[in-house]
Amino acid sequence: MALSEFEQARIERLMRDYLERHRPPPHLRDQVDLGYRLKDQTLDLFEIRADWQDPKRRLETPVARARYVKSRGRWRVYWRRSNGRWETYEPMPEVDNLEAFLALVKDDPYGCFFG
Structure with missing residues (x-):
């Protein structure tokens, strides 16, 4: 079951705010940027870079994923x-909300998300 329209709108707003705080300065965004994709109950956070062989082409490198388990909230x-395989982040496999997920990605003491 997908997220409700209300939940999707809240997530979109949260992610826009997150990206505005964490994206590189505007003059660097043609070289490196951050993006996200929300599909069904899965939120993917990814880095966007120019292809070194074809700078007009953009490559997305997945960084982190959060999947909502509605039965547990x-x-x-x-x-x-x-x-290329996704694995559960063992130091903290689940969080209560997306704010906690984004804080976890930002702090990342094990260097799993951004290296």
């Missing part, structure tokens, strides 16, 4: 390994 937290 919690978000599962995932990080992406170098082999």
Whole structure:
């Protein structure tokens, strides 16, 4: 079951605020930027960079994922390994809300999200 329209709007607003605080300065955004995608119950946070072979082409590199588990009212937290597989973030596999997820990604004491 997907998130309600109200929940989606709240997440969109939260993510716009997060990106405005954490994106690189405007003059660097053609080289590196942050983005997100919300699909069904999954929120993906990714880095956007120009392809080194074709600077007009943009590449998205996944950074973190949160999946809402409606039955528990919690978000599962995932990080992406170098082999491309998503794994549960073991120091804190679940959080109560997206604000906690974004704080976890920002602090990241194990260097799993942004390295």
